[in-house]
């Protein structure tokens with residue numbers, strides 16, 4: 001059983017990457033083989049609207065050849081996927097967005113009979129990290145990720161979700177202009193909440209591995 005995490009943060013070992021690694025630890029605790037893909041290590045574009053993937057009786061695959069090509073191929077054999085992205089301007093990062101365009105569009109057949117060409121149902125999780133608090137997000141009523149509905153449409157199941165709020169953006173708040181933040185409150189929140197978020201991520205990975213195992217048994 002293979003579980004792949006997709007890190008949509010440009011930073012390694014920071015909030016998103018740390019939570020994804022915890023989720024993979026949870027998956028590994030159920031004997032899953034795990035791998036993390038760092039999108040910002042790769043050179044690739046988002047969809048260029050060439051419609052090669054929509055040619056009748058064609059291969060229904062993405063014609064672009066770049067660093068994403070082998071990753072998209074690998075995802076076909078994953079038993080679960082855990083996506084992770086920081087929130088930039090109240091959306092997922094551009095790297096995440098470009099990746100999701102390339103991943104999903106070839107599987108969306110413009111036919112009522114076969115809405116998704118993805119070969120199986122795939123359990124997924126989505127981990128979001130952001131500077132704002134839960135209260136601020138709830139108040140804004142903004143939908144952070146319109147891709148969630150396409151995860152269900154293409155991969156057949158709603159993703160498990162984890163929101164990590166009020167994250168630390170840098171390790172030294174004295175070094176950068178940060179006067180709009182209460183650093184003491186932020187550091188207290190991080191000390192108390194981030195370990196709990198890590199635990200939730202671990203449990204998410206564990207559940208996804210269990211669901212993936214059940215899907216394999218039911219095949």
Ligand SMILES: Cc1cc2nc3c(=O)[nH]c(=O)nc-3n(C[C@H](O)[C@H](O)[C@H](O)COP(=O)(O)O)c2cc1C
Pocket residue numbers: 009010011014015016017085086087088089090091129130131132167168169
């Ligand atoms: C360009 C940029 C835009 C950002 N926009 C937002 C935002 O709109 N809302 C928010 O809550 N946090 C925003 N943030 C903060 C990040 O989402 C937050 O620090 C996140 O946890 C960073 O993830 P990382 O540690 O994995 O890199 C932004 C950060 C950057 C660099």
